[in-house]
Amino acid sequence: MHPxxxxxxxxDFSGKSTQCGHILAWxxxxxxxxxxxxxxxxxxxxxxxxxLLLDTRFDAMSPVSELLLFSAARAQLVRERIRPAxxxxxxxxxxxxxxxTTAYQGYGRGLDLDAIFRxxxxxxxxxxxxxxxxxxxxxxxxxxxxxxxxxDADRMEAGDRGFFERVREGYLAxxxxxxxxxxxVDGSRDEDAVTRDTIAHVKNVISR
Ligand code: TMP
Numbered sequence: 001m002h003p004x005x006x007x008x009x010x011x012d013f014s015g016k017s018t019q020c021g022h023i024l025a026w027x028x029x030x031x032x033x034x035x036x037x038x039x040x041x042x043x044x045x046x047x048x049x050x051x052l053l054l055d056t057r058f059d060a061m062s063p064v065s066e067l068l069l070f071s072a073a074r075a076q077l078v079r080e081r082i083r084p085a086x087x088x089x090x091x092x093x094x095x096x097x098x099x100x101t102t103a104y105q106g107y108g109r110g111l112d113l114d115a116i117f118r119x120x121x122x123x124x125x126x127x128x129x130x131x132x133x134x135x136x137x138x139x140x141x142x143x144x145x146x147x148x149x150x151x152d153a154d155r156m157e158a159g160d161r162g163f164f165e166r167v168r169e170g171y172l173a174x175x176x177x178x179x180x181x182x183x184x185v186d187g188s189r190d191e192d193a194v195t196r197d198t199i200a201h202v203k204n205v206i207s208r
Contacts, residue, residue: 007133009096017038023199035082035092036092037077039077045076071119074098075125097124103168134185172184
């Protein structure tokens, strides 16, 4: 069986990280060697960049700096971990990838989309996921789940309603534009229902 590269996307508290765990468990049950990574992060360099990006002390960060830092973290992750894993037959599940940058920095922060797509090509070295699962939830649901978690918001979570609504619109626009790659999953339902859909889509992509 060929290794597959699957990415999971959604606004904060969409449930995608929980679903990453379910996909990993399912792959392992099939005996498929699998690597799970999260963005930003996954390498020593990328985790340091993550700390910079999420630190609430850095509220002066310009949107362009933010774009380049997320992209730098990704460039390192692709070269150090994702490409080598795929080359040695290991499937990769990524909790966020380049669509996060398009949605958050492009649609959310309003940066130029053409420039962002050029930066993606450089950062990812042209690597595209075999499938992207986008977990769609509304701002209210996201906020409710954040309140239930408690604790302080990080620098990105501190965005306002308008920001998250633009990010969601961005994801829906990406799903329409790249409809052969991006699958929309209704993330507002209970976890079991979402997991059933997730595994059905995963089975589909590995049987291709
Ligand atoms: P996480 O909460 O899913 O770990 O992601 C960290 C935050 O960073 C989350 O609020 C989404 C945001 N983000 C971007 O704004 N752009 C990106 O390219 C990535 C990967 C994440």
